[in-house]
Amino acid sequence: MKSSVIVFPGSNCDRDVSVALEKMQFKNQMIWHKETKLPKSDLIVVPGGFSYGDYLRSGAIAGKSLIIDEVIKAANDGCLVLGICNGFQILTETGLLKGTLLRNKNLKFINKDIQIKVMNNQTRFSNKYKKDQVLKINIAHNEGNFFTDSNHLEELNKDNLIAFKYCNEKGNINDSANPNGSTNNIAGIYNTKKNILGMMPHPERMVDNLISNTDGMNLFSSLLN
């Protein structure tokens, strides 16, 4: 399976995600943001980091960069797109995903391991997980507080478009398990066609037992399925 990782100035999880992809046997290439042509890919990854220094608003400038038109085209043609952390923020800026990411409720950057629950295991991104499986996964962001309007929220619930929710170790979804104030504890969402996933936690950080755990691996192996 061919993957492309988009590299913006200020991306800093691009190497990490490419290491994870290659470990999972993807044929990966890095695509510089000034490119105007995207090679044929089965998966496009918009990685985490601080694209354009998060200036103006996280993801705002990257959302207008040269390569992004190509990403939008490919996504609309059904290509799989994964946006992680800053990548999620960028996808909401392009309109590929609805909603937005506000500053964390405590107004501080948060880096720690938290738990998320797999809400839908019937997608290209999640078919290797069990339904309601609880994953321990790392978050690292300043603006991860997912917010959206009530219509979109209804659509997310009705069409099963919520990918992950923050939960505690036992899988309970409640306020105390919500690290950043996200609406309904939402940690990741799909678009209507479920070919685009945006998520704040970092699955690429969870593919190695020496460093953390391997809870992120099934996300990548689901894609290979």
Add this chain to the structure above:
Amino acid sequence: MKITNQIIEDHGLKQEEFENIKKLLEREPNLLELGIFSAMWNEHCSYKSSRLHLKNLPTRGKQVIQGPGENAGVIDIGDNDAIVFKIESHNHPSFIEPYQGAATGVGGILRDVFTMGARPIALLNSIHFGSPNHPKTRSLLNGVVSGIGGYGNCIGIPTVAGETKFNDTYNENILVNAMAVGLADKDKIFYSKAKGLNKSVVYVGSKTGRDGIHGASMASAEFDENSEEKKPTVQVGDPFTEKLLMEACLELMKDNSIISIQDMGAAGLTSSSVEMASKGMLGIELELDKIPCREENMTPYEMMLSESQERMLIILEDDKERDAKKIFDKWDLDFVVIGKTTGTNKLTLKYNNKIEGEIPIDALANKAPIYDRKWIRKKISKKKINLKKLKKIDIEEALIKIISSPNHSNKSWITNQFDQMVMCDTIKKSGSDAAVIRIHNKDKAIAVSVDSSANYCKSHPITGGKQIVCENWRNLISVGAKPLAITNCLNFGNPENEKVMGEFVECLEGIKEACEFLNYPVVSGNVSFYNGTNQKNIDPTPVIGGVGLINNLSRPVGHNFKKDKSIILLVGKTFGHLEQSCFLKENYSIFDGMPPEVNLLNEKNNGENILKLIQEDLVLSLHDVSNGGLIVALSEMAMSSNYGVKIQKPKKLSNMFEYFFGEDQSRYILEISPDNSKKVEKILKSNNIYFENIGITQKEYVEIEGEFKSSVKDLFKVNNEWYNTY
């Protein structure tokens, strides 16, 4: 413009220094030249008070590739891998403007590391604040922590370890020390020494603004009530540009275009150009009208003294300009040839084809003043503390008092604001004795730790100096690493005060002795004097940053208990030294007395043999015993695991508090599987190492038989409480 006495004073120069400048120039300097002298001759850049003493430090060893004198130190970790590292202070700017001060501290030290061709792989910090009750502390703490995080998180280098301390002594002068560690190919290290005549001098990175003018001079004076006015001397950081600059420089370093490279840190363009020329015994000519400026009508004086961040100076090989420029264009960074190397041995500054200033390089570098400051030895405190006269307290109460105090409570509320995981090689992070970072794609890792003990250094500087080196060494041993070398950040008060100077000299004596004995050389460092306000100096606070090597990653070892019913060994002798302990500080506010003695022979023997036990896979977990003593160390092991511990009181116990809270050095706690206990005991005995079998691990409770039994959960709770109520 006539140089008046007032102008000389405003530049932080002494009258006799000005006379010296006139002699060296054989004329009066103009204002630009005076500014340049002041930038090069201030304490921060010239090390004029410290140089005489620094040269006594051991800086060599088989593992050392580059010792002090370059942008950072370089050590060999085998397989053509080199580790490049350095620690630096940003105390003064952080007190005036905590966010930017701390952020640019991180930015500056990162540049020192990637300038040498290394990709930074870890950041550490040592930050010291005044009393939590002091009105400034909360906002300074908040600003510094956000600043460190803001820079490191954005550039994408994990902040993996550090220490945060509170003490009245820093009420009016906080300390912010940042350390960066990078990985380079041993055969591709870049240096600042210029070579060759008529080579292009290239300016890359951010544009020059008016920020940070005289920053280094500001950092070379005490504070007073007008310090707020110095805000404009603090630089403003842009981690995004630094990320681009780092990637562009590392890309350029892949081929052979660079002759020498130097970041523009303290004293900006002045010190970078002078340093390159001085090391290469060359001259350098700059055309200042070519400098990319971000503000209008900047004068040569402002350009030469600006400390705008994220800039580099590069001397390029002939005919490499076009290819090099392409790389910087790709990263949207300025790339301008602003001058050339010359054979004149002078710094020549032209503006609109007119020479605005010309100074012999030697006068700025080698002929900068060196002072043999007066110093006196510390009087040894003879005060003895009579424990019997103190009010009664039980062990559990004393333990809780310590682990719930601002200094000993859990600091994850700070470290969670730093990205510790980015780059995906962080095996152990803050909270561990030392952080462990894997060498990317390889089966080996480095361990890093920063340590300080200002109260020990204050009460007896020689012992304090020895102790911090040993503690740092021990922390690396505790994660299974062979300690290789250190960097130091020497934070002291006013060197013109003979007591302060004495503290400096004696601390260095201690550091030297320990480093020599442990074969633990100093490869880089920084001195920060004039930490104080209105003649009140801070306690001497040398900070040691150490790097060690772990050659096998199959068995990472940490300080969390692993199993039920394991045997607990206390290695190293307990004498029960309570003076200068957390026990007396936190429970009785007693700050008198000597620090615990440091026996280098035992330190080395204990450490080396423990390392062997770890390498032979005989240790389940281990922790060094430091501040707070035995019971605090045991509680820390329990709080980071799912197990507790049951300790038997030794039979012959003159004083329980001395035994459980004494801060005797060179001690470790080992968790050993019962199957291995005979083997371990035999190895320890045959190496003449004192040890005691003190108990076993158990579920849920930390317990001293017949004294107290606390649930690990409760201890964890009190350990994490302080910040929530602050």
